[in-house]
Amino acid sequence: xxxxxxxxxxxxxxxxxxxxxxxxxxxxxxxxxxxxxxxxxxxxxxxxxxxxxxxxxxxxxxxxxxxxxxxxxxxxxxxxxxxxxxxxxxxxxxxxxxxxxxxxxxxxxxxxxxxxxxxxxxxxxxxxxxxxxxxxxxxxxxxxxxxxxxxxxxxxxxxxxxxxxxxxxxxxxxxxxxxxxxxxxxxxxxxxxxxxxxxxxxxxxxxxxxxxxxxxxxxxxxxxxxxxxxxxxxxxxxxxxxxxxxxxxxxxxxxxxxxxxxxxxxxxxxxxxxxxxxxxxxxxxxxxxxxxxxxxxxxxxxxxxxxxxxxxxxxxxxxxxxxxxxxxxxxxxxxxxxxxxxxxxxxxxxxxxxxxxxxxxxxx
Amino acid sequence: xxxxxxxxxxxxxxxxxxxxxxxxxxxxxxxxxxxxxxxxxxxxxxxxxxxxxxxxxxxxxxxxxxxxxxxxxxxxxxxxxxxxxxxxxxxxxxxxxxxxxxxxxxxxxxxxxxxxxxxxxxxxxxxxxxxxxxxxxxxxxxxxxxxxxxxxxxxxxxxxxxxxxxxxxxxxxxxxxxxxxxxxxxxxxxxxxxxxxxxxxxxxxxxxxxxxxxxxxxxxxxxxxxxxxxxxxxxxxxxxxxxxxxxxxxxxxxxxxxxxxxxxxxxxxxxxxxxxxxxxxxxxxxxxxxxxxxxxxxxxxxxxxxxxxxxxxxxxxxxxxxxxxxxxxxxxxxxxxxxxxxxxx
Numbered sequence: 193x194x195x196x197x198x199x200x201x202x203x204x205x206x207x208x209x210x211x212x213x214x215x216x217x218x219x220x221x222x223x224x225x226x227x228x229x230x231x232x233x234x235x236x237x238x239x240x241x242x243x244x245x246x247x248x249x250x251x252x253x254x255x256x257x258x259x260x261x262x263x264x265x266x267x268x269x270x271x272x273x274x275x276x277x278x279x280x281x282x283x284x285x286x287x288x289x290x291x292x293x294x295x296x297x298x299x300x301x302x303x304x305x306x307x308x309x310x311x312x313x314x315x316x317x318x319x320x321x322x323x324x325x326x327x328x329x330x331x332x333x334x335x336x337x338x339x340x341x342x343x344x345x346x347x348x349x350x351x352x353x354x355x356x357x358x359x360x361x362x363x364x365x366x367x368x369x370x371x372x373x374x375x376x377x378x379x380x381x382x383x384x385x386x387x388x389x390x391x392x393x394x395x396x397x398x399x400x401x402x403x404x405x406x407x408x409x410x411x412x413x414x415x416x417x418x419x420x421x422x423x424x425x426x427x428x429x430x431x432x433x434x435x436x437x438x439x440x441x442x443x444x445x446x447x448x449x450x451x452x453x454x455x456x457x458x459x460x461x462x463x464x465x466x467x468x469x470x471x472x473x474x475x476x477x478x479x480x481x482x483x484x485x486x487x488x489x490x491x492x493x494x495x496x497x498x499x500x501x502x503x504x505x506x507x508x509x510x511x512x513x514x515x516x517x518x519x520x521x522x523x524x525x526x527x528x529x530x531x532x533x534x535x536x537x538x539x540x541x542x543x544x545x546x547x548x549x550x551x552x553x554x555x556x
Numbered sequence: 557x558x559x560x561x562x563x564x565x566x567x568x569x570x571x572x573x574x575x576x577x578x579x580x581x582x583x584x585x586x587x588x589x590x591x592x593x594x595x596x597x598x599x600x601x602x603x604x605x606x607x608x609x610x611x612x613x614x615x616x617x618x619x620x621x622x623x624x625x626x627x628x629x630x631x632x633x634x635x636x637x638x639x640x641x642x643x644x645x646x647x648x649x650x651x652x653x654x655x656x657x658x659x660x661x662x663x664x665x666x667x668x669x670x671x672x673x674x675x676x677x678x679x680x681x682x683x684x685x686x687x688x689x690x691x692x693x694x695x696x697x698x699x700x701x702x703x704x705x706x707x708x709x710x711x712x713x714x715x716x717x718x719x720x721x722x723x724x725x726x727x728x729x730x731x732x733x734x735x736x737x738x739x740x741x742x743x744x745x746x747x748x749x750x751x752x753x754x755x756x757x758x759x760x761x762x763x764x765x766x767x768x769x770x771x772x773x774x775x776x777x778x779x780x781x782x783x784x785x786x787x788x789x790x791x792x793x794x795x796x797x798x799x800x801x802x803x804x805x806x807x808x809x810x811x812x813x814x815x816x817x818x819x820x821x822x823x824x825x826x827x828x829x830x831x832x833x834x835x836x837x838x839x840x841x842x843x844x845x846x847x848x849x850x851x852x853x854x855x856x857x858x859x860x861x862x863x864x865x866x867x868x869x870x871x872x873x874x875x876x877x878x879x880x881x882x883x884x885x886x887x888x889x890x891x892x893x894x895x896x897x898x899x900x901x
Contacts, residue, residue, distance in 0.1 A: 244789055268795035275789045281839040282651060284785070295783050295794035301844060302779035344786075348794065 193257055195220040195384055196352060201250035203233065203240040209248050210236050213409050217387070218401060220351075221378045226388040228405035229429050234388040235276070235356050237405065241386060242273050253353055268296035271352040272345035276360065279341070280330060286323040286340050288313055290317045293347025310464040315346040319373055320448055335366035342373065350372040353377070355387035359394070371398040378434065393441025394424050404428055443472055444494040452478035452497045455516075455523040457540055457547075459531035463488035466529045467495045478523065480516040481508050488529075506536070513539040517546065526552040567763050567838075568758045571845045578852040582631065585859040589627040590619060592867055625760045630752045630876075632760070633820050635851035636767040636812040639774055641827025642850050643809035646781045646843065647802065650711045651835075652892060655694070655829030656814035658714075659721035661824075663697025664690035665712070665748060666725040672744065673736045683762035683819060690818035694810035697721060702806075712892075713821035750821030750877035752817025759773075759819050766815045771851055774808050777801070777845035785841065801853060823858070824877050825884025830854045832891055857883075 194217035204210035211233045218224050239245040243254055243259050252259045254270055261462040262270070272293065281289065286495065304312070306500035316322040323400045324332065329340060338358065346352060353374075359367040371394060377383040378400075389395040395402060395501040396416035404411035404423045412422040425436035435445040448470070454477040456466050463479060464487065470477045479492040480500030492499040500516040502508040516539070520526055533541040547553040591597045595618055597605070602619065612619050641654040655661045671689040704717050731766045733744050780801045792798050816823060834850040835841050861879040868874065 210685060215707055240791060264792070264797055265795040268793060271793070273789065273793040275787070275793075277787045277789055279786045279790070281785045281841065284837055285840070289786070292783050292786065292790075292794065295779070295796070298779070299778065302774065304781065344790075404578065474736060 193215050194218055195222075196386070197251075197253050198241070199251050199253075200411060201240065201252060202248040203236045203239075203245065204248050205236070205245070209408075211405065211408060211410070212221075212249070214250070215410075216403065218384060220384055221382040222400045222435065223315065223378050223385040223398060223534065224403060225385070225399040226240065226386070226400045226403045226405055227390075227392050227395050227428070228411075232405045232407075234405050238354055238356050238386065238388060241261065243267060244273075268348060270350060271354060272348035272350035274338075274345050274353070274355040274358050276356045282330070282377050284329050284375065285325065286321060286327050286329055286332070286343075287312065287316070289329055289340055290325075290343045290347050293344040296348065310346050311349065318346055319343045319469040325332060335362045335363065335369075336363060338366070339373075342370070346377070350383065355385065357388055359389060359391060365474060366433045367394060374398065378459070386509070392428075392436070396420060396441055408508040437490055437494060439490060444491065447471060447495045447497070448474045448476045450476040452476050452519070453524050454478075455480070455494075455547075455552075456492075456525045456529055457520075457526065457543055458482060458488045458492070458529040459486055459537060461487045461539065462529040462531040464491050466527055467491055471495050478519050480519065481537065481543070483508075483514045483537075489533075502537075508537055508539045512537075513542060516543055520547060520552075521550070523552070525554060527554050529553070563629050563681060567840055567842075567845070570838055570840075571849065574834075574849055575852065576858055578849065581856045582859065585856055586627055586631070587607065589630075589723055589863050590623050590857055591617070593623065593837060594871065597733075608881075618766050619857065621756070623757055623773045625757050626752050626758045626862070628827070629763055630858045630862040631855035632763040633752070633823070634826060634830075634854040636763070636771065636854070637816050637826040637858070638850040638854025639771050639829035639847055640809045641811035642843070642846060643774060643805050643812070644827070645808070645831060645868055646784060647805045648705070648711065648714075649785060649787070651832055652711060652715060652828060652888065652895070654825070655809065656722075656822060656824040656827060657888075658697075658701050658718035659725060660694050660697045660701070660718075660813055661817050661822035662722035662729075663700075663724035664693035664814050664821050666729045667693030668818055669729040669732050669748065673732050673740070683759050687762060687766060687815050687819040688768065690814035691783065691811055692723075692808065692814075693846055694814040694817070695806075697725065698810050699855040709769060749875040750823050751865075751873065752858075752876055753866065754819050755819065763815060765837065767812060770808050770811050770815075771847070773804075774812075775844070775847045777804060777808075778847060780844070781805075781843040781894070820876065822877060824881045825888055826854055826880050827855060828891070829884040829887040830857050832887060 196218040198214050198216045200210045201214040202212040214237065226237060228234055239345050240247050259267065274517045291304060294304060294312065296336055298308060315479050316325055319342050320504065321336065324336060356372055362370065374385050378385055401414065402416050402419040404419055407430055411428065413418040420438050426429065435444050437444065453475055454470060456463050456477055457478045457483060458479050467479065476497045478498040479496045481505050482489040482499060482501050483490060484501045484503040489490060489501055498519060499511055499540060500519060502512045521544060528544055577715060590602050595615060597615065602778045605616055605619050610616055644653040668686055668689045689890060696707050700721060701718055705714055708714050708717060729748060736744055780796045783794045783796050788798055830853050831846065834846055834853045838845050838849055862876055865874040865876050865879045
């Protein structure tokens, strides 16, 4: 039995099933991230797990105890949420908001004991907002607000933390910091995390398990590697005008199709800015000669109409040179990305000489 | 740790200071109300009269049968109105909600008018029956406003709806009044404009019996109210049983505003302006602090407004609603403008 489990869960609104047959198992201290296009039902699943929405069928259980059998108070001590609802309380300090997290533990008038205060302090410190404790919540930046909302959830001392798009509205610095805090909580405090993210690259990096939500059932569930192999990101998001590089977790915009007009002599990453510029200018291009393990090759794969690649860790061979020369001479222009020429890629030096002779060469 | 204690002390000592200030103001207002009028009484005279107890002298009758019940009623109902407004603001999570602007007071007035004219045929209904009728009217209109609030998510638009509903209720009341007997019309008109005048001890007792427990119950709901301020989803996740809590808020706020409308007629803007000022004074919106302070502030506000209503153009009296509007409406306008500015910023 896993720490967190759903069995045959079906979720939806007003008795109408949106997604069915959701079977999740998650160990204590694990991070599970739901990915999938907008409107795919990630929030619906999270809301059902948080019992904000009744399950249509199936069960959700923490440590074998079914959620539906718990009182609201019991549930509040087990799990806390960070929702997408933007909160705008009037005249409440950061500390007052975090103190609200002690709700299930305090008496009828909400008196804070020393223990409660210690936990509130601890929560403020965990997300590094202690210095802001006396500030009015509404005067904070989006990044600070999100941390305070997380601190409030932590003050609830949850075993399971549910976050719906916690990184929305945050810049890259705050996104990475927030995910680091979650990783810390999972690793050091044994908090189990279930969240949804828009950023598939961050999801793959920050999570132990991914769940792809698309269509009426779960498209894939497993470790990030397994999931991305099974459901390519392009397919998950219906990415037609662009491509996703799974190794980098980065997205390239739509490639310019057609007969190549420019030949890029690249390597060692020098070609990436050149190829992206050509993509922006909508110029179809070819690239070569690239070792198959070169970062330039990964991007050329996404952006170039044609690409001549050579086996990694071996000198380029004549066949590569012949193919590349033919391709180059069919182009109107050749760009030298500035990659160094060494023993293994001497043929690229030869290509450069030929381009120079023919007056095709431009330096970049 | 020291900073934490300092801030905590800050809120608590601020609360204590505000409460002391309000008690002082209330004492001053109460004294002025007892002293000023067609017959002026000095502090010494008041003290002597209070000490000797009730007797047959004109002064004693004025003090015990006229000024004192009126003043206590103004204080109780003013406090009730402020708390009623605060409850509605918690419910809608919007500081511009109040029983008057949402048409709830007018609804109470309508049902009371209809009951007086068509059901009992008597203007002089007992305070208990009047409150019951007003409560029914309040609940009716609150239900209507809630129905609209599901369609209209924008608070400003909901206010417009509330004001229109208020107009409809007033129109129905006016229509009913035309069927009332000649002599009743004068009294009805007087009541429907809002006044604390001519109320006896039975009204004070009714107000106290209803308002004080209702305010106390409201205060006991401070904790879920605080959680609810973050939104329904968060409140639920913290262990608030949202549905019964929402019902309790509506019942309490309707009961309080009904009590006011029944005993003094519709009184405008106190429900918004007083909680607003109270929050600013306390520098927090935590219900546990705001509810007692708003109750006191409402009492101070209404006792002063009543003093103005009956003294400025004496012997002619102004409606209490006229005076509260003059002071309350500008506060509400400035609130709406500053909110707009903050939202667009």
